[in-house]
Amino acid sequence: MKGRLTRWMWRIVAGVLLMALAAAASAQVVVTVDGDTAHAAVSLTDNNGTTYDADVTIVFDSPENLTPAALNLTATIIDPAEINPRLLVDQYGTSNCLLLICPTIDPAFPVMITVEPIVVPWLFSSGFDSSDGGDGVFSFLNSYQLEIHTHDLAYTDRSPYRVFKAPIGGDFHDITNETAPGSMRARGRGGAFSQFVIANDPRSNSGLLGAGALAVSIQKIGELNIRILAAVLSDGLRLDLIDLLVQVDTLILVDLTGALAALDSLIDLLDLDAGTDIANVWRADHAVVNDAGEMQELAQTLRFSMLLQQGAVAHP
Numbered sequence: 001m002k003g004r005l006t007r008w009m010w011r012i013v014a015g016v017l018l019m020a021l022a023a024a025a026s027a028q029v030v031v032t033v034d035g036d037t038a039h040a041a042v043s044l045t046d047n048n049g050t051t052y053d054a055d056v057t058i059v060f061d062s063p064e065n066l067t068p069a070a071l072n073l074t075a076t077i078i079d080p081a082e083i084n085p086r087l088l089v090d091q092y093g094t095s096n097c098l099l100l101i102c103p104t105i106d107p108a109f110p111v112m113i114t115v116e117p118i119v120v121p122w123l124f125s126s127g128f129d130s131s132d133g134g135d136g137v138f139s140f141l142n143s144y145q146l147e148i149h150t151h152d153l154a155y156t157d158r159s160p161y162r163v164f165k166a167p168i169g170g171d172f173h174d175i176t177n178e179t180a181p182g183s184m185r186a187r188g189r190g191g192a193f194s195q196f197v198i199a200n201d202p203r204s205n206s207g208l209l210g211a212g213a214l215a216v217s218i219q220k221i222g223e224l225n226i227r228i229l230a231a232v233l234s235d236g237l238r239l240d241l242i243d244l245l246v247q248v249d250t251l252i253l254v255d256l257t258g259a260l261a262a263l264d265s266l267i268d269l270l271d272l273d274a275g276t277d278i279a280n281v282w283r284a285d286h287a288v289v290n291d292a293g294e295m296q297e298l299a300q301t302l303r304f305s306m307l308l309q310q311g312a313v314a315h316p
Contacts, residue, residue, distance in 0.1 A: 029075045031068035036060045038068070042075045044111060052077065052111050054150040060140040070120045070138040070284060078112045078197070080105035086166060087199055090173035092223050096203075098215050103164065103174075103201035109152040113196040116168065117284040138284040142274055143189040143293040143300075148198055153184035158308070162201045163188035170194070173223065174201065174216070177300040189300045191293020192282060204305065210312030213305055214252065220302040221249050227298055231291040237277050241266060241295075248302075256310050263306065267299050 030041045040056040056073065060066065087103045090096055096103055117138050146163065153161055159179045163186045164172035172195075175188035186198050206212035228241050244266040251259035270292060274280040280292035 057147045059145045061142045063140040098203045103199040115193040143296045147187045149185045151183040155181040160202045167194045177304045191290045210309040213309035217305040224298040
């Protein structure tokens with residue numbers, strides 16, 4: 001009797017282990033690091049047996065102590081009905097909708113990527129004590145380039161898919177600076193972390209002669225203006241940046257080429273002063289604020305929207 005009971009208990013234990021292994025196989029995020037690049041292979045299976053796959057690549061500028069553990073990248077299947085309200089208004093309180101046209105999560109790819117770097121003790125992250133005086137805290141300069149690549153979404157010319165970013169549990173804003181085929185690649189720059197989704201955002205393709213893209217660009221001009229005002233800058237540098245942004249705002253309706261040139265000058269000024277007159281370091285311990293990276297993020301996604309507007313005007 002005791003032997004039968006023991007065998008029965010082992011079968012239960014074996015069954016539990018098999019179910020745990022099956023769950024691990026169906027909900028998997030494998031993160032690797034190669035130099036200044038982190039890569040995550042994502043494969044998530046929902047309760048209906050549908051699997052969602054993606055490759056996430058993050059390229060950093062001069063990272064220090066970058067490890068999979070320190071990066072702390074995770075992925076989850078989300079309910080579009082729960083996330084869509086967070087896409088209606090951006091982090092600055094501005095509506096993301098245009099004439100009732102709003103960004104939404106495509107049910108074909110209901111996946112959220114969360115990057116919430118943590119401070120990993122040096123001995124744990126490297127296996128060796130620090131001999132160079134470093135503190136082992138993950139950090140990088142300026143902004144990173146993030147790409148989400150999935151075959152679950154189809155790429156089309158003037159694709160409506162965008163990378164949206166939000167603080168944990170907060171409202172999302174568009175950070176896209178490029179879309180590309182294969183099947184769908186959406187890229188964006190960032191100066192800080194949190195949560196990322198790919199959303200279907202048809203606003204840029206709405207209206208005539210790039211009216212939708214123009215509306216998105218004007219919204220992004222406002223976001224960049226708010227961030228410049230919030231940054232720790234000298235009065236002279238802040239005035240120079242605001243002056244260039246005013247030129248963008250003034251020219252965007254009458255001379256889009258001139259507006260792009262003014263924006264490029266603003267981006268060049270950010271790049272030139274990053275690390276000298278503009279704080280440009282992000283650290284996992286949040287000891288500093290990466291003003292340069294966050295302004296670069298907003299300036300680059302504004303440029304993307306303006307290029308879409310230019311293309312719509314040229315090919316209505």
